[in-house]
Amino acid sequence: xxxxxxxxLGAIATFLLAFVVGMTYGGIRRKVIARVQNRYGxxxxxxxxxxxxxxxxxxxxxxxxxxxxxxxxxxxxAVVALMIIPVLRDNxxxxxxxxxxxxxxxIYIMTFGPLGMALGxxxxxxxxxxxxxxxxxxxxxxxxxxxxMALVALMIKYNTTSVVDLMNVQNEVGQWLIFQNPFAFVAxxxxxxxxxxxxxxxxxxxxxxxxxxxxxxxxxxFLFTMMSAGSVFAFxxxxxxxxxxxxxxxxxxxLVIKTFLLYMxxxxxGVVNPRYRTEQAxxxxxxxxxxxxxxxxxxxxxx
Amino acid sequence: xxxxxxILILFFLGAxxxxxxxxxxxxxxxxxxxxxxxxxxxxxxxGVDMNTESIITFSQAQLTFGMTPLSYxxxxxxxxxxxxAGFYTVGQMNGKKRKGYYYLNYILSxxxxxxxxxxxxxxxxxIFWEIMTWASYLIxxxxxxxxxxxxxxxxxxxxxxxxxxxxxxxxxxxxxxxFLITDLISEYTGMTQGMQLLIPALLLIGFxxxxxxxxxxxxxxxxxxxxxxxxxxxxSGALSKMGIYGMVIVFLSxxxxxxxxxxxRDIVAWLAAITAAISTLWAIKQDDAKRLLAYSSIGxxxxxxxxxxxxxxxxxxxxxFLAFMxxxxxxxxxxxxxxxxxxxxxxxxxxxxxxxRKMPWTFLAALIxxxxxxxxxxxxxxxxxxxxxxxxxxxDHFMLVILVFFSSTAAFLYCYKILFGFFLGQEExxxxxxxxxxxxxIVPMVILSISSIVLGTYPQLILKxxxxxxxxxxxxxxxxxxxxxxxxxxxWGNQIALAPIMYGIMLVFVIVTIFLFFRNRSRTRYVTTKDxxxxxxxxxxxxxxxxxxxxxxPFLRAVEPVMKRQIDKYMLSFAKGVEDLFEFTRRIxxxxxQTYAIYAMIFLIILLMFGKNLLG
Numbered sequence: 001x002x003x004x005x006x007x008x009l010g011a012i013a014t015f016l017l018a019f020v021v022g023m024t025y026g027g028i029r030r031k032v033i034a035r036v037q038n039r040y041g042x043x044x045x046x047x048x049x050x051x052x053x054x055x056x057x058x059x060x061x062x063x064x065x066x067x068x069x070x071x072x073x074x075x076x077x078a079v080v081a082l083m084i085i086p087v088l089r090d091n092x093x094x095x096x097x098x099x100x101x102x103x104x105x106x107i108y109i110m111t112f113g114p115l116g117m118a119l120g121x122x123x124x125x126x127x128x129x130x131x132x133x134x135x136x137x138x139x140x141x142x143x144x145x146x147x148x149m150a151l152v153a154l155m156i157k158y159n160t161t162s163v164v165d166l167m168n169v170q171n172e173v174g175q176w177l178i179f180q181n182p183f184a185f186v187a188x189x190x191x192x193x194x195x196x197x198x199x200x201x202x203x204x205x206x207x208x209x210x211x212x213x214x215x216x217x218x219x220x221x222f223l224f225t226m227m228s229a230g231s232v233f234a235f236x237x238x239x240x241x242x243x244x245x246x247x248x249x250x251x252x253x254x255l256v257i258k259t260f261l262l263y264m265x266x267x268x269x270g271v272v273n274p275r276y277r278t279e280q281a282x283x284x285x286x287x288x289x290x291x292x293x294x295x296x297x298x299x300x301x302x303x
Numbered sequence: 304x305x306x307x308x309x310i311l312i313l314f315f316l317g318a319x320x321x322x323x324x325x326x327x328x329x330x331x332x333x334x335x336x337x338x339x340x341x342x343x344x345x346x347x348x349x350g351v352d353m354n355t356e357s358i359i360t361f362s363q364a365q366l367t368f369g370m371t372p373l374s375y376x377x378x379x380x381x382x383x384x385x386x387x388a389g390f391y392t393v394g395q396m397n398g399k400k401r402k403g404y405y406y407l408n409y410i411l412s413x414x415x416x417x418x419x420x421x422x423x424x425x426x427x428x429x430i431f432w433e434i435m436t437w438a439s440y441l442i443x444x445x446x447x448x449x450x451x452x453x454x455x456x457x458x459x460x461x462x463x464x465x466x467x468x469x470x471x472x473x474x475x476x477x478x479x480x481x482f483l484i485t486d487l488i489s490e491y492t493g494m495t496q497g498m499q500l501l502i503p504a505l506l507l508i509g510f511x512x513x514x515x516x517x518x519x520x521x522x523x524x525x526x527x528x529x530x531x532x533x534x535x536x537x538x539s540g541a542l543s544k545m546g547i548y549g550m551v552i553v554f555l556s557x558x559x560x561x562x563x564x565x566x567x568r569d570i571v572a573w574l575a576a577i578t579a580a581i582s583t584l585w586a587i588k589q590d591d592a593k594r595l596l597a598y599s600s601i602g603x604x605x606x607x608x609x610x611x612x613x614x615x616x617x618x619x620x621x622x623x624f625l626a627f628m629x630x631x632x633x634x635x636x637x638x639x640x641x642x643x644x645x646x647x648x649x650x651x652x653x654x655x656x657x658x659x660r661k662m663p664w665t666f667l668a669a670l671i672x673x674x675x676x677x678x679x680x681x682x683x684x685x686x687x688x689x690x691x692x693x694x695x696x697x698x699d700h701f702m703l704v705i706l707v708f709f710s711s712t713a714a715f716l717y718c719y720k721i722l723f724g725f726f727l728g729q730e731e732x733x734x735x736x737x738x739x740x741x742x743x744x745i746v747p748m749v750i751l752s753i754s755s756i757v758l759g760t761y762p763q764l765i766l767k768x769x770x771x772x773x774x775x776x777x778x779x780x781x782x783x784x785x786x787x788x789x790x791x792x793x794x795w796g797n798q799i800a801l802a803p804i805m806y807g808i809m810l811v812f813v814i815v816t817i818f819l820f821f822r823n824r825s826r827t828r829y830v831t832t833k834d835x836x837x838x839x840x841x842x843x844x845x846x847x848x849x850x851x852x853x854x855x856x857p858f859l860r861a862v863e864p865v866m867k868r869q870i871d872k873y874m875l876s877f878a879k880g881v882e883d884l885f886e887f888t889r890r891i892x893x894x895x896x897q898t899y900a901i902y903a904m905i906f907l908i909i910l911l912m913f914g915k916n917l918l919g
Contacts, residue, residue, distance in 0.1 A: 058826065059826065060827060060828065061827055061828055061830040062829060062830070063830065063832060064660060065659075066659060104688075104692050104693070105680060105689070108679055108688075111679065111712075111715065115674075115677070115679070115715060118723075119670075119719075119723075122719075122722070122727030122728060123728075123832075125657065125728055125729040125730065125832025125833070125835055125848070126835045126836065126837075126848075127848045127849065127850040130723060130727075130728065130849075130850040130851075133719065133723075134716075134719075134854055134855055134857075135857065137715050137716050137719055137855075137858075138716065138855060138857060138858035140712060140715065141709070141712050141713045141715075141858065144709075144712040145709055148704075148708045149705055152701060152704055152705070156696055156699075161696075211836070211838065216836055217835055217836060278857030278858070279857045279858070279860045282857070283861045293705075301699075
């Protein structure tokens with residue numbers, strides 16, 4: 001009984017952590033972009049204010065069952081992915097559903113949410129939503145290839161599909177995987193540029209072009225759900241990268257430092273870039289990222 | 304009388320009676336049709352076991368029937384789908400013309416498939432194979448549209464496959480002196496190396512045609528989309544699995560016994576992977592739901608063939624598991640398309656929009672089947688995909704993994720396209736009259752989609768027969784080694800427990816759904832899809848804002864270089880070359896007596912001039 005209570009509390013704690021960290025990072029990103037553009041920018045806690053405002057608003061209309069379910073799908077997928085990812089090494093508070101979680105499961109569950117969201121956006125009947133969705137799915141095919149190649153390279157090198165095992169490998173060897181297979185890291189980080197959907201890959205939301213795309217018919221609590229799911233997702237992706245390439249983290253401060261540094265890569269890359277066209281955003285990942293993916297696999301097999 | 308023979312007689316006699324019973328009344332015909340499908344299924348599941356064997360002797364040849372664990376597994380697919388699609392057929396064919404013709408061929412093809420699975424010798428195997436081809440051909444041309452183009456394409460490819468198989472059978476008989484499949488298996492290792500490669504290759508051509516393996520797939524998109532959807536559910540779900548059934552026998556009992564077999568296995572696996580990737584891209588391009596699903600079927604069969612061809616225990620489990628799952632979710636999807644076609648009269652994804660509120664049950668079936676198709680946990684498709692990836696990585700086929708991953712990610716695109724095209728988007732007045740399909744069509748779809756949920760949680764339901772089938776081929780027992788009740792293991796010591804994850808996801812899902820769905824629903828009011836944010840512009844009733852044309856245009860632009868090459872074109876140019884050859888031959892044999900006289904003269908002159916030298 002105590003075990004169950006503990007794991008439920010742990011799950012809630014993980015969720016709160018992911019929510020807070022993700023939201024704060026979003027705020028920092030806004031600040032960074034503003035400073036680069038020589039504006040003062042909003043305070044870094046601005047996202048919390050926005051979230052609170054959205055949550056307290058009353059939603060007046062909906063477009064049907066799928067529209068109501070869309071944000072729920074997104075949230076489910078984010079939370080399930082979060083429950084599976086090992087947040088901290090050997091910590092009783094953050095063990096959660098770690099059934100020796102495996103990477104393939106994670107790859108798929110992370111696509112479940114956006115697909116559900118896409119269905120919700122589809123029912124609204126807004127053409128901008130549908131255009132945004134097609135762009136997002138196209139882009140997903142793009143970045144998934146180098147991303148999978150990087151993960152496959154690690155899987156075959158260390159004979160495991162489990163995130164926990166990859167973390168243990170790094171502990172035993174005493175060296176992070178980023179140094180053991182740098183090509184895989186490069187491929188993964190380039191793929192993560194697309195995963196975060198910041199400029200130049202912000203073709204889904206595409207401000208001023210698609211009127212925020214799939215989100216366009218959502219307001220109030222819908223938008224709050226989407227926003228918090230997005231923050232949790234950002235945290236999940238960063239934690240996964242940290243777990244896989246940087247040996248995980250043994251305490252929260254280490255985790256925050258590592259994830260923050262990683263987070264700055266897509267942010268900094270995006271802040272100086274304009275937006276790609278959709279086909280460019282797709283084919284981008286089949287150029288250098290793909291090459292690094294191949295190198296990663298070759299490196300794993302032969303070295 | 305032996306029960307297998309009884310079932311076969313029931314099928315073939317029943318087919319003829321059903322065909323002519325239309326003269327009495329349409330209702331009698333429908334009921335007879337269902338009886339002919341249900342009774343054999345019941346007899347099969349109650350009466351047939353591994354020991355039933357029967358031999359019919361004609362003057363020289365012996366036809367041997369009996370069940371093996373593998374054929375039991377495939378019979379599950381065939382019999383189950385035949386009954387479910389049968390009920391659906393009755394609903395769909397209601398009021399259509401030439402029902403007798405359709406029912407006759409439907410039952411014949413089911414009976415033939417059952418015959419194939421029960422055949423223990425090549426003679427009956429080939430006879431039933433041909434009956435199946437003929438029956439399905441007659442259904443493909445049922446609509447009477449493009450018979451020349453579509454029917455002949457299917458028939459020519461089937462004939463190529465049949466001749467290849469016949470050649471293999473003749474070769475086998477000349478070497479072993481027997482038509483029994485078991486004799487081939489036992490004498491295979493003693494054959495010469497050339498025969499060891501030639502016989503499986505010829506058989507694989509025969510099976511590859513039905514399994515739509517590139518480059519033998521060109522008939523499939525047309526044939527699948529031209530047949531009535533109630534039969535395409537069988538076509539893609541069960542009939543294509545006959546090709547897989549044959550391949551499993553060839554790979555497991557022949558090619559895995561000899562070292563050279565590895566080469567053919569790798570070639571087939573690569574062909575299948577390329578098939579999967581390219582046909583997925585073509586599926587994305589289609590605007591017609593039938594053709595989209597047809598291409599998607601070819602792609603999914605590609606995964607199955609990869610699994611079977613790689614030949615490690617885990618990959619075979621993955622292939623066979625996916626074969627079952629594909630039968631379940633793809634036939635449900637074809638049924639969905641058929642229901643939409645019946646209610647709206649078209650399957651064009653650019654025309655039909657916003658049916659979700661009019662056909663909610665159809666949408667539900669489509670949604671669940673699509674999630675299973677996309678391989679998203681916790682549904683059944685994921686279990687198969689997971690095992691496939693795992694086995695490919697373990698057997699060092701890294702590039703194949705990437706190809707499979709690519710095609711299964713790209714599959715999301717057409718999955719979304721079909722859901723969006725039919726059910727989502729703006730609700731138009733044009734489709735305001737559409738009603739939900741009749742219950743007799745809905746129930747089979749819903750049953751199929753429920754089974755893809757059940758199989759995702761309890762894969763052991765079909766992993767058990769798979770395991771039995773594999774053990775009959777001399778493979779090690781995988782129970783407790785690769786899987787156990789709702790738990791899958793992998794070789795690296797990890798395990799994925801499906802039931803707890805399923806319940807975990809369900810729990811989170813239910814909580815979030817309650818929080819969002821019901822709360823929001825009670826507090827908000829429904830507005831039509833015309834009432835959307837358009838930056839101040841007001842949409843008129845007649846304005847159609849649905850985005851459905853050129854749906855994935857940017858993506859298709861990105862992958863254009865790959866799609867330039869079409870196997871169809873090569874085949875056509877080959878056919879053109881052959882035709883030119885015939886044309887040349889026709890010039891020689893032009894049917895004119897005078898010309899033949901000249902040939903005779905020329906021949907005589909040659910004889911006279913060179914005769915001495917030639918005969919020397």
